Amino acid sequence: MTSPHTFLHPEGWAAPKGYANGMIATRGRLVALGGLIGWNARQEFEHADLVGQFEQTLRNILAVLAEAGGRPEHLVRLTWYITDRAEYLAHLKELGAAYRRVLGRHFPAMAVVQVAALMEEEAKIEIEATAVLPETEYPA
Numbered sequence: 586m587t588s589p590h591t592f593l594h595p596e597g598w599a600a601p602k603g604y605a606n607g608m609i610a611t612r613g614r615l616v617a618l619g620g621l622i623g624w625n626a627r628q629e630f631e632h633a634d635l636v637g638q639f640e641q642t643l644r645n646i647l648a649v650l651a652e653a654g655g656r657p658e659h660l661v662r663l664t665w666y667i668t669d670r671a672e673y674l675a676h677l678k679e680l681g682a683a684y685r686r687v688l689g690r691h692f693p694a695m696a697v698v699q700v701a702a703l704m705e706e707e708a709k710i711e712i713e714a715t716a717v718l719p720e721t722e723y724p725a
Contacts, residue, residue: 607694616653618714620666621645622705635672635709636679643687646714655716657688662715665697669709673697 593607594600623638623645624630632638647657667673673680703711 601692613659613717613719614653616650616655616659616716616718618646618649618716620711620713621649622703622708622711624705624708630707633707635667635669636676636683638709639680640683640687642710642712643684646712647687650714650716653716653718655718658691659716659718660688660691660693660714661717662693662713663695664713665695666700666703666711666713667697667709668700668702670699672709673699 593609621642623632623641625641626648630638632641646660646663650656650659703709
């Protein structure tokens with residue numbers, strides 16, 4: 586099955602590492618996910634650290650995306666909101682490993698933004714996601 590989107594990479598640009606510069610949806614159904622955080626289905630935090638919350642956040646994204654019939658390769662954009670840039674930079678390898686465990690080697694367009702705080706006091710990360718599902722993979 587062909588992808589419902591195309592990666593945008595200007596000629597002569599260095600290859601991005603762990604993200605895409607841009608993506609264009611060529612067909613399909615748009616799925617927008619609200620900001621999800623790293624708590625479990627009971628809205629309880631099992632991890633106090635950024636890496637643990639990040640991995641749970643990605644699992645939460647997949648759970649909501651699955652409700653629409655989507656999978657990781659359908660993601661076209663992720664916007665991360667983190668509360669501690671230093672913690673993020675100190676754990677890049679662990680964050681990358683957690684990402685690959687949950688989402689594999691699909692890297693959509695992404696942005697990471699440091700914010701002063703999130704609405705849930707214990708939350709260290711919140712991620713918004715956008716996906717495009719192929720036309721043949723969702724009910725009419």
